[in-house]
Amino acid sequence: MSQEARESFFAPVRGSLAAIVVLSLIGAVSSVVPFVAIVELARTLLPALSGASVDAGRVWVIVLVAVIALFVSAGTAFGAGAVGHFADARLQLSLRQRIVRHLQRLPLGWFDQRSSGTVRKLVESDVTALHQLVAHTIQELLTALAVPVIGLAYLFAVQWQMALAALLPLVVAMILFPVLMRGSEEKYRQYDAATAALAGATVEFVQGIAVVKRFGQLGRSHRRYRDATTRYVRFVGEWTAETAVAFTIIEVLTSPVVVLVWLLAAGYWLVSSGAATPIDVLPGLLLGLGLTAPLMKLGSSGQFLRNATKAQQSLAAFFALPPVSQPDRPISPAGHDISLAEVSFGYDPDHRVLHEIAAACAPGTVTALVGASGSGKSTLARLLPRFYDVDAGRVAIGAADVRQIAGSELYRTVGFVFQDVQLLRTSLRDNIRLTRPDATDAEVEAAAKAAQIHDRILRFPRGYDAVVGEDANLSGGEAQRVTIARALLADTPILVLDEATAFADPDSEAAIQRALSTLAADRTVLVIAHRLHTITGADQILVLDHGRLVERGSHDELVAAGGRYAGMWADYQRNHARSLPEGAAS
Incomplete structure (x- = not known):
């Protein structure tokens, strides 16, 4: 899909998409601030354990900043979600109106060669599939990228060894992810074919059940449905088995418990070796736990993103269909021969x-x-x-x-x-x-x-x-x-x-x-x-x-x-x- 076509595609909501980007970035920054505030608050209050005085004004400033950041984070998340859903509604309305206008301009032969299900897929399924793309993906993608970047930048600034330790689970996940997705394009094509075959066999079986029962052919009709189901289950099972090991390793290495144990071990080693103080490893413990969760959440949305991308490609191909030509200077027939x-x-x-x-x-x-x-x-x-x-x-x-x-x-x-x-x-x-x-x-x-x-x-x-x-x-x-x-x-x-x-x-x-x-x-x-x-x-x-x-x-x-x-x-x-x-x- 060309850049020009994509811009035209999202033209009705371009301003809203820009607002989602800004709100999401603000929300990503503000979501890290409370963790930084906890670290700074610990640094400020730690001298009190040895009897030193505490700067109460600084404490209240830190608390105020953390509270404000929490409200900003929640508010921007809600705002980005609201703007995204309103933009999605406007985009769906715009696309459906555009689809209807384009349908009116297509030659009648286009309809002659296609079932009503084709038009329904365009107007209903494809347009609805873009909901994930507009209402959720932009916010999730920016959050998944911005939060780790901001967190790592802060960690490298205050304790680079803990920053490297926090980065390691992400690096392992990024190395294993291509292994998990190896051959996925072909697998997805096979999955679509298996799904379509199962859907067709199901519809045929349901629609023809009265006829086949009347003529005693229930076994033959049921066999095609059963075979399609068996092929679908076998394919999904084999694909799951092929990816289970890599997927399990990624899930385990990025789970909060494993990441916490790893960071505690790294922090203990740094402290015991004299390379850092306990307060120095605190940022890594707090922020390191929040680095993998956004990326894993984005990974779990992969199927929704794929469906949205396919829907976008389908709609783009539909809009690229040439309309029936209309005369610049129409003439009227002189008779009915x-x-x-x-x-x-x-x-x-x-x-x-x-x-x-x-x-x-x-x-x-x-x-x-x-x-x-x-x-x-x-x-x-x-x-x-x-x-x-x-x-x-x-x-x-x-x-x-x-x-x-x-x-x-x-x-x-x-x-x-x-x-x-x-x-x-x-x-x-x-x-x-x-x-x-x-x-x-x-x-x-x-x-x-x-x-x-x-x-x-x-x-x-x-x-x-x-x-x-x-x-x-x-x-x-x-x-x-x-x-x-x-x-x-x-x-x-x-x-x-x-x-x-x-x-x-x-x-x-x-x-x-x-x-x-x-x-x-x-x-x-x-x-x-x-x-x-x-x-x-x-x-x-x-x-x-x-x-x-x-x-x-x-x-x-x-x-x-x-x-x-x-x-x-x-x-x-x-x-x-x-x-x-x-x-x-x-």
Whole structure:
């Protein structure tokens, strides 16, 4: 992540981050002062043991300074924490707003290739993971570095031998830590993979448990979950075993008890050898104990820091995605005809999906796209509403290149109903008027009636106010008819239908077909279907094969031509007849 991107990333809270730095440094200094005050107080009061007078004024000054330092230390710690959490809240708000703005500018194809979980991870998980980075890490990092540095500086100033003794546990820990972290990058990658595999197996097992129990396959379904769990446990156990020795040594050497014993031994040796007096070793005993704790606390936050860093990288990569281009001088389409001029497209430079396709769709006609799976039908249909932009050639509406039409006007012109139904967890009424939030209840109900879903909605206890996923549970065909009602309400003059009946049962398919007939009336329609009987009445049929347009014409013309479409139609009729009950075809 570049320095410029990082600065932009944290720009909304830059002032707060500076305040956290200042408060943390003040807090680190003030946290050492009470220990220094104890030493100086001991130096001042020690002569009283031999009957000498004590400077009472100096004693009270030392006590006052210690008390003030304690309050400053507590106050700055609280202040840095408060500023960090407020900054975290502002940063999360800023990032979520920025994510939403960027989502609005991305091409629709980005969503087509990703699940809702991807967006949820960005908006929720990644943004939340930065909490540790902003609210805690800066303060902890500065404290972990500043306290030992200040403490050691004071120790070297008053008794350098005890300073070296206090430094030794830190040096040993820093030597062993690289051993502990050896190969950690690869291990973390394996850990992420094991975690993802376990999560996927768990979701699959839970979601499919009803089906597998019904068909007596519980053992097979459970086996994948059990195997994923076993692999995860084995990996974690092996990794723990590999690092246990080094981790235990570091923990023991930096523990307060071991450090205290070591410092007492060093102090005793210095005093017994005459190199120092008991009062000289006191600073080392007091401050030496506080050198390792901040660093160990920071080490324990390593996983949180790693998650925050990964989230930051994920968000940075998301913000680096190029938005869909917007015209500087948008133009309006002069009509509702569609033209494809030598259109070529590929999802990546090395793999072209569509090759030099040229076709035209007259206003008010139905054009069907057919072909084998992978022939490019869906890709071609998605070029019209700019899910993707062509690599070469031109897609135009009313002589206007779709790339030169303003986004808002393009989606007022082109509507689409795809087989992958998307309903929001809100009321059925709001789901239908998603494309027209200002639509009246009467208009919503009229669209639902035309989509053959009105009567089904009224059977819910709350009718149109029933919430999808709560008190409105719809079948696939019913959900499809809700999206058709949404498209009817939008009333766009051009419509793209991508296998709208692919997964519908016969009853739902009949209702969907009636709804689609209403929807397609007087519109320019581009439709994709594997069920060839649904498009026999299309004005023209475009036959695709490996991304190339190989035939065009009406159903009767193509059947008579005896080409690829005629073979597809013959195969379809044979398969359809085979699937009918005996005697039904007569």
